[in-house]
Amino acid sequence: MKKNYHFVIFDWDGTLMDSTARIVSSMQQTARIVEEKVPTVEAIKSTIGLSMEAVISQLFPVAGDLLKTNIRDIYREQYVDKDQTPSPLFPGALDLLGWLESNNVQTAVATGKARHGLSRALTSVGLENYFKHSVCADEATSKPHPEMVHRLLDLTGCDPDKTLVVGDSVHDINMAKNAKVDSIGVTTGASSPQALGDLRPIAVLDCLTQLKEKIKLLS
Secondary structure, eight states: OOOOOSEEEEOOBTTTBOOHHHHHHHHHHHHHHTTOOOOOHHHHHTTBTBOHHHHHHHHSTTOOHHHHHHHHHHHHHIIIIIOOOOOOBOTTHHHHHHHHHHTTOEEEEEOSSOHHHHHHHHHHTTOTTTOSEEEOTTTSOOTTSTHHHHHHHHHHOOOGGGEEEEESSHHHHHHHHHHTOEEEEETTSSSOHHHHHHTOOSEEESSTHHHHHHHHHHO
16 A cells, blocks of 8 residues: 655664664674674674663673673774774765655654764764654663654654654564554665565665655655
8 A cells, every 4th residue: 555654764773874884893892802702793783773781781691780881881982983994874865865855754763872872973974953853772662662663753743654664674673563653674784685574564675775766656
């Protein structure tokens, strides 16, 4: 059934920003610094989109509270200051956001980043004044819980039936399912096409540049 979407909620890492490689590199270096077993690339990618507390608990399940705090602080230092892996916006992201705005479609961000991390990321790509609404992992229950979507719907007054979640992770698609809104997966970040497709979003796309045409077709 075709729909005219009025509200698009984007994940950030791996969806709008090409940051997966930097996240993986920073977390692996953090493990080396604290002398813990270095998580695999796939293990780290499977946690992208979760809150930092959930990420650390999953990757370092026997870590005590002090070690968890050290991991969080060292990872933040690695990601923000020391790791030089580029993390630009994906090609077509700015054009897509501008096109949605010009067509009176509201946009927002629901992310596993903490507020300070999202603010820094938005500033780094010149989007600090773009999104009127966003919800971060230190402000709501971690994905795949639907709280982020519910809070954004409350803030905007948008109709869930006219809302679309776009994300690269199974956590994004499951969040949308739990919130009873539509979703589209993009294969640019954390989860494989099969993993995304198994959750039956309305589409799985190879890149953001395909999303504009998909929304046109759905409108």
